[in-house]
Amino acid sequence: MSSSPIQGAGFAAAQAAADAARLVATVARETDGWPRAAGVAAQATALADRLDELAREDAEAFAAALAALEASSGDLTIRMDRAAEVPLEITRTAADVCETAALVAERCDGVLRADAAGAAALASGAAVATAHLVRANLVVSPDDPRLVQALRAVDDARFWTKRALDAGA
Amino acid sequence: MAGDAELVRRCLDGERAAWDELVEQYSRYVYAIAHQGYRLRGPDAEDAFQEVFLRVYDRLGSLRDPEALRPWIAQLTRRVCLDRLAAAGRDEPSDLEPTGVEQTMEDLDEAFAVREALGELPEECQEVLDRFFCRDESYRTIGEELGIPSGTIASRISRCLGKLRERFEGRNEPPGGSGEVKA
Numbered sequence: 001m002s003s004s005p006i007q008g009a010g011f012a013a014a015q016a017a018a019d020a021a022r023l024v025a026t027v028a029r030e031t032d033g034w035p036r037a038a039g040v041a042a043q044a045t046a047l048a049d050r051l052d053e054l055a056r057e058d059a060e061a062f063a064a065a066l067a068a069l070e071a072s073s074g075d076l077t078i079r080m081d082r083a084a085e086v087p088l089e090i091t092r093t094a095a096d097v098c099e100t101a102a103l104v105a106e107r108c109d110g111v112l113r114a115d116a117a118g119a120a121a122l123a124s125g126a127a128v129a130t131a132h133l134v135r136a137n138l139v140v141s142p143d144d145p146r147l148v149q150a151l152r153a154v155d156d157a158r159f160w161t162k163r164a165l166d167a168g169a
Numbered sequence: 170m171a172g173d174a175e176l177v178r179r180c181l182d183g184e185r186a187a188w189d190e191l192v193e194q195y196s197r198y199v200y201a202i203a204h205q206g207y208r209l210r211g212p213d214a215e216d217a218f219q220e221v222f223l224r225v226y227d228r229l230g231s232l233r234d235p236e237a238l239r240p241w242i243a244q245l246t247r248r249v250c251l252d253r254l255a256a257a258g259r260d261e262p263s264d265l266e267p268t269g270v271e272q273t274m275e276d277l278d279e280a281f282a283v284r285e286a287l288g289e290l291p292e293e294c295q296e297v298l299d300r301f302f303c304r305d306e307s308y309r310t311i312g313e314e315l316g317i318p319s320g321t322i323a324s325r326i327s328r329c330l331g332k333l334r335e336r337f338e339g340r341n342e343p344p345g346g347s348g349e350v351k352a
Contacts, residue, residue: 039327
């Protein structure tokens with residue numbers, strides 16, 4: 001079954017987290033006198049690239065799931081599973097953006113700290129949004145390990161975002 | 170990992186294990202040039218692969234600078250791939266080089282050099298960088314799999330990247346040999 005990609009909440013969240021990761025990379029690159037800044041910038045860039053790819057995958061998975069749902073097709077469960085797995089991966093990756101942002105916020109130039117903290121907040125919002133998509137998926141039960149993992153990633157995202165926001169406060 | 174000059178010396182001394190090592194070290198590189206650079210597929214790629222290592226075996230003694238083993242193998246591979254393309258029926262030399270092959274070669278050389286530098290890092294750095302950049306694992310997964318405390322993964326990756334950069338830059342200065350073979 002083929003269907004055009006649909007840019008829903010998962011796509012938007014992944015794009016937002018990717019933008020946040022790129023902002024973290026920029027702040028790291030602009031920070032003087034921190035020997036590991038280049039390495040952290042490279043990590044943030046890798047996270048942004050991964051999230052761009054996940055955004056594309058989510059749009060495809062979401063469209064395929066909707067098409068399967070409308071057609072009551074035999075592969076509905078497979079499509080719905082996929083539509084849960086991609087948002088879970090976005091949640092995990094967004095949480096990593098939050099951690100990287102916190103690392104940068106605690107070491108960057110003071111004038112750039114708010115940007116790093118803002119990036120953490122953006123990525124944290126993306127993590128919350130995509131964890132909700134995992135929860136809302138029809139094939140995900142309350143005790144599904146994927147939901148447990150998504151909620152744990154949200155906890156991580158919130159923890160690191162608080163660290164980022166507290167940096168220099 | 171032994172240097173290329175040492176590897177060449179051992180091969181020329183007739184050490185069987187050294188030949189195995191050379192093939193192991195360069196097989197992915199040769200295959201990548203054939204596959205990505207010259208778009209050879211299936212039996213063509215396999216034949217080119219075999220032909221390259223046969224030529225390496227026959228001609229290694231003609232390599233002027235043993236440190237230039239990689240560019241020499243790259244050049245051999247390119248010639249073999251062009252021979253395969255010519256044999257496939259296109260006989261105008263100007264048509265044989267696929268578009269973008271120079272950029273592909275540069276990318277492959279860089280990837281190979283990074284991979285070599287990565288192999289010189291401590292095991293823990295190799296592991297953590299491979300998991301993050303090649304396997305796309307999350308910080309939490311890496312921490313759980315390797316028993317590294319949460320909250321230290323990003324920092325550890327950046328430290329390992331710093332070591333990789335030192336190794337990589339050390340490898341690339343000063344410039345190495347020309348890769349030319351004897352006429």
